[in-house]
Amino acid sequence: MNTLNIIATYNATQPRMTLATSRLPGSGLPVKILRKIYGVFSVGIQYCAVLIWNAFVMSLAAIRLIGFILGIFLITLATSMAIPMITLVVYERSDDLSAFLWSSLITFICGLLLIVRGRPDTGQLRPRDMYLLTTASWIVVCTFAALPMVFISDISYTDAFFETMSGITTTGSTVITGLDSASPGLLIWRSMLHWLGGIGFIGMAVAILPLLRVGGMRLFQTESSDWSEKVTPRSHVAAKYILLLYLGLTGVGALALWLAGMTPFEAVNHAMSLISTGGFSTSDASLGHWTQPAIHWIAVVIMILGSLPFTLYVATLRGHRRALLKDHQVRGFLGFLIVTWLAVGTWLCFHSDYVWWDAFRIVAVNVTSVVTTTGVAVGDYTLWGSFAVLLFFYLTFVGGCSGSTAGGLKIFRFQVAAALLVSSLKQLIHPRAVIQKKYNGHPIDEEILRSLLTFSFFFTITIAAIALGLALIGLDWTTALSGAATAVCNVGPGLGTIIGPAGNFSSLPDAAKWLLTVGMLLGRLEILTVLVLVTPVFWRY
Structure with a gap:
């Protein structure tokens, strides 16, 4: 029962309890x-x-299994800290070595305890358990990944957790200054957080979110079995291909950046940051620190590669050469980028002293960075005037393709909304016609439309609520609104003099940093994945 x-x-079998006040003479409305x-x-x-009873009794086995998986994540995180330690040894910065050593030891022990105590009786997770695992994994990993930053630098745990969440969610907002002279171990760790968060989100977007009916990859489940077989043959095979691709693209990107003029250390850091569409740099000036045009154009290419669906890379490797170019989302994304480059580049040529090739290069880097939610910058585009400020604010919401490392609304949602608008207009013109809504050559069912409308609604409400919270804390409206948008969209820099491309988030109050941290997590996990955890119905059944 x-x-x-x-x-x-x-309750029905017990005597009814009454208040003593009911016996008072003249008892009425009060x-x-x-x-x-x-x-x-x-x-x-x-x-x-x-x-509370249902959550404890019915989910005890699931919690053990979730703890077991989290333990594996923590041991993986602890093992990955060996790379910064090796970097410190190579650069003879042994004074910072103990920070990573202690962090790795603490993380490994906690992970081992979770594995031992959480050894599962079964290996199955229900969709409800996946919601909890998805959110808990990001929070737990960030909690321990922040330890090296606390031990290696004089920043508070609030700043360390903000920086770590920004890294894992591939947002790129930073509170650390003096990057040009920072510890090489700290710099490589920040870039690794981007890289690990990027591959983690791809795995979640491909394997978990579709099962939870959240995210754009849900569209692939509504398409024909022939297409699904071409794109994702088996989950473990797809995961292997995606990991190899991710490693390969990172390596090729690092090699290209090194040949273009970066040092090997700078090239590796930026390759990890760019392919994950993260945005952390080894310099306070971001990509503006390097003046070589080749570096800027290579960065543009890497950002675009990180913003395309990795499942289509798998299809390409399996012999379907035109899988990428035939995809409606990819064509729309690339077309939008090119049109925006040309439009903004032409405008900048007429409103600045840049020669046309420099104008288009700078525009290409900054526009691609914001659209793909990477967050690197060449110069401060907020100084270009009010038109540029408003334009880049709009571009903050676009995002890359579904199944990529990019954040934002994702280009497919705009395309589905456009298809819905066109079909609605056709229905007005031909009221009796039967007009089928299609996307990428396949019909769109009502469930997908409901998912799109629901996500868009909560996406807007979340940004508005965080912006109001930041304004209540005392931030000006530009910082509050752009900060909320850049956090939820996982872009990185905001607008204005404080958190714009030339600033950072270090001067914000701690309350604002925690609020933005929540925004980063909500945006990375597609909002609904986190919000469902605070609904009573989630814990009832």
């Missing part, structure tokens, strides 16, 4: 109000007890 029914049956308050309070207490 359901626990709520048990409580209801129990007593009725008190009775109502008491009734609501009593039901609320019972309801909370039911939720």
Whole structure:
């Protein structure tokens, strides 16, 4: 029997409790109000007890399994800290070695305890458990990944957690200054957080979010079996291909940046940051630190590669050469980038002293960076005037392709919305016609449309709520609005003099940093994946 029914049956067999005030002479409206308050309070207490009991009893096995998986993640994280330690040895910075050594030891022990105590009886996770695992994994990993930053530098845990969440979610907002002279171990660790977060999100977008009916990869489940077989043959095969691709693109990108003029250390850092569309740099001036045009154009190419669906890379490797070019989302994304480059580049030529080739190069880097939610910059585009500021604010929301490392709304949602608009206009012109909504040559069912509308609604509400919270803390409206947008869209820099391309987030109050950290997590996990955890119905069944 359901626990709520048990409580209801129990209440029905017990004497009815009454307030002493009901015996007062002339008891009227005040007593009725008190009775109502008491009734609501009593039901609320019972309801909370039911939720806690169900969450404890029904999810105990799932929590053990989730803890086991989190333990594997922590051991992987602890092992990856060996790379910064090797970097410190190579650069003879042994004074910072203990920070990573202790962080790795603490993380490894905690991970081992979770594995030992959480050894699962079964190997199955329900969709509800996947929601909890997805959110918990990001939070737990960030909690331990922040330890080296606390030990190696004089920053608070708030700043360290903000920086780590920004890295893992591939946002790229930073609170650290003096990057040009920072510890090489710290710099490589920041870039590794981007890289690990990028491959982690691709895996989540391809394997988990479709099962939870969240995210753009859900569209692939509505398409023909022939297409699905071409794109994702088996999950473990696709994962192997994607990991090899991710490694290969990172290596090729690092080699290209090194040949273009970066040092090997700078090239590796930026390759990891760019392919994950993260945005962390080894210099306070970001990509503007390097004046070689080749470096800028290579960065543009790497950002675009990181913003395309990795499942289509798998299809290409399996012999379907035209999988990328035939995809409606990819064509729309590349077309949007080219048109925006040409439009903004032409405008900048007429409103600045740049020669046309420099104008188009600078525009290409900055526009691609914002659209792909990478966040690197060449110069401060907020100094170009109010038109540029407003334009880059709009570009913040676009995002890359579904199934990539990019954040934002994703280009496919704009395309589906456009298809819906066109079909609605056709229906107005031909009321009796049967017009089928299609995307990428396949019909769009009502479930996909409901998912799109729901996500768009909560996406807007989340940005508005965070912006209001930042304004309440005391930030000006430009910083509050752009900060909320850049956090939820995982872009990196905001607008204005404080958090713009030439600034950072170090001067913000701690409350603002925690609020933005929540925004980064919500945006990276497609909002609904996190919000479902705070609904009572999630814990009831």
